[in-house]
Amino acid sequence: MRLAWLIAFLVIAIASVLAFSYALKKKIRILTLGAKEERFDNPGQRFMNFVKLVLGQSKLINEPYGIIHFIIFWGFIFICLGELPLIFEGLFPAYSFPFLGTNPYFYMIKDILTALVVIGLFIGIIRRWVIKPARLYRTPEAAIIVLLILGVIVTEWISSGAKVALGNDSVYALAIMYHSVAYLFQGLSSDTLVTIQDTFWWIHMLIVFGFLVYIPNSKHMHLVAVHPNVYFSSLKPIGAQIEKIDLENEELTELGVARIESFTWKQLLDSFACGECGRCMDNCPANISGKPLNPKRLLSRQLKEHLLEKGAVLNAKGLSSTGEEHAEALAEIAENDPQAAEILQKSLIGDIVSEEEIWACTTCMSCQVQCPVANEHVNKIINMRQSLVMMDSNFPQELQTSFRNVENNANPWGVGYTERANWAADLDIPLISERENVEYLFWVGCAGSFDSRAQKVSVAVAKILKAAGVNFAILGTEEKCCGDFVRRSGNEYLFQTAAAENVEILNNYHVKKIITACPHCLNTLKNEYPDFGGSYEVVHHTQFIEQLIKDGKLVLNSKGDIEPQKIVYHDSCYLGRYQQEFEAPRSLFKMVPGVEIVEMDRNHNKSFCCGAGGGRMWLEEESHQRVNNLRVEQALEKNAEVIGANCPFCITMLEDGVKDKVDSDKQSVRVVDPAELIAKMIG
Helix, strand or coil: CHHHHHHHHHHHHHHHHHHHHHHHHHHHHCCCEEEECCCCCHHHHHHHHHHHHCCCCCCCCCCCHHEEEEEEHHHHHHHHHHHHHHHHHHCCCCCCCCHHHHCCCHHHHHHHHHHHHHHHHHHHHHHHHHHCCCCCCHHHHHHHHHHHHHHHHHHHHHHHEEEEEEEEHHHCCHHHHHHHHHHHCCCHHHHHHHHHHHHHHHHHHHHHHHHHHHHCCCCHHHHHHHHHHHHHCCCCHHCCCCCCCCCCCCCCCCCCCCCHHCCCCCHHHHHHHHHCCCHHHCCCCCCCCCCCHHHHHHHHHHHHHHHHHHHHHHHCCCCCCCCHHEEEEHHHHHHHHHHHHHHHCHHHHHHHHHHHHHHCCCCHHHHHHHHCCCCHHHHHHHHHHHHHHHHCCCCCHHHHEEEHHHHCCCCCCCCCCCHHHHHCCCCCEEHHHHHCCEEEEEHHHHHHHCCCHHHHHHHHHHHHHHCCCCCCEECHHHHHCCHHHHHHCCCCCHHHHHHHHHHHHHHHHCCCCEEHHHCCCCCCCCHHHHHCCCEEEEHHHHHHHHHHHHCCCCCCCCCCCCCCCEEEECCCCCCCCCCCCCCCHHHHHHHCCEEEEEEEEHHHHHHCCCCCCCCHHHHCCCCCHHHHHHHHHHHHHHCCCEEECCCCHHHHHHHHHHHHHCCCHHCCCEEEEEEHHCCCCCC
16 A cells, blocks of 8 residues: 555656756756856855845845745745655654654644744735735736645645544644644544545645646746845945946947847846745836836746747757857748747847836836845846947937037036036135145036036035045046946946046046045946946045044034924935945934934835936936926925935936925925035034
């Protein structure tokens, strides 16, 4: 009898493992179509990221319902561990599985966690199918996975409960659920209990192995893919993850990405790892404001479905390269296999991802920061922009004007570069070319130099630095656009030109330390210029001013001419999420007498974008809610007199939103940088 069991079990197990392996192998073969990328460095740090994000569930634990996922995750691990003694002792009843099968505390913990998993699943059912949040799709696959997990749990409870009712195993003494089920079986004969135990053991095994086969053939492939995806996630700062293109490589036939297989293998793995939780779409300003871009749909549906479809054809036809041979093979396929040819001829940009989606992204990085499985969304969009800009010369007209302005006058406004230092005409600020041994360069940025509103912040910062006796200077007319928006708009060639020129100037003056009031400039100078030979210590003006005050180098006059005011604070994306700096601006505001800081509902890492990043500063928003107006609405809900900001782009966008959202006769809501208030308290 047990020999027949063993043979049947082995047949089912081997068939299931082979089916699982075959499906997994197909997925891996598809991933190998992607471009090469080095992600095998620093194994220690990568392992710690895995421990933190996967085992510790760090991005989920503080989320609403996050504890439910944490319990289900760890409960699932203990359920899997429990399969070892269950299988072994089912096949060999006379023996106990070492350690796990003889440890009553293991069964106690497993029993409790399993019960909590069931509760968590029912909460999930209510949430998905009753509450119905937009970010959770109600698909057959979602129902199947719930039924499979419940099937695994319930059948194991029944089989083990019958075993307890038979009085065969005292190791289950602390397993409450087993004993609860056994109580239901009171009065049944031993033969009936054995039949129940054996029948549900087999049903359980069939469900388990069916689950195994189902995983790599469904969206729940993420249960397998999430582990390598987290391990191989980028170790670079969030603002340094755009890969430099070797524009001097004459063998390059493609700039950016116009084909799904041109993404790197890690970028392709993202699609398999996506659990479709929807946190990205819930925090995406483009999606929330009604634009076509939905990062969840882009990653889990559009790109993944196209990858699976095209990848299967490429592998079946043995196509993995480009060039003349590739073109000949495509021509042959078109003649002999029209269906395959139709799949291969689909255009990534146009047929799969629309240009409107590609240009809607503000590069705010909220999707990526919120993602619990370490998917890297934004660079995919930038890669496609690179293809549109550098391969097809296809980009919005407004960007063409901005690109030309940078080329001709080294700033997107197009103002003559000779006017770059006009804001400082009456401030007696030294030029770095006129002074030796300058400790700090004040990098003003294009906005701080040419935008009349941002110039006020530049003046305030300069006055504070002078009052504190800081040894600083500016570049004046030698300063050029850092290239932040240029790179994120896909014009890598123009960015690299600007970066090389700026690095040469900075290095000629032996610049080591830089202060800037623009978070976009800060990120570019700090995180991207090292690839071009420029390594600098770059600090935001709020960080620097806070340190001056702490060190006693800047003394504030508490009797400054400042009225008491409630300030609702806006975290900019490029200082907050990109640099993880949240406290310095708040600290400065709190140093101002009479100031009360209130928080928006979306703050810190979940702050809502102003809408200007990624080149959107220069693009019009048409037929949709404006991102900046939505952010202003969120601010006005707090009934504050002032909106605090730390970025020139944010200040511009928020002030524009205030004009649209506040009646002209009630326009008392102002937008201020903390430096503007601190400057009133010196002298």
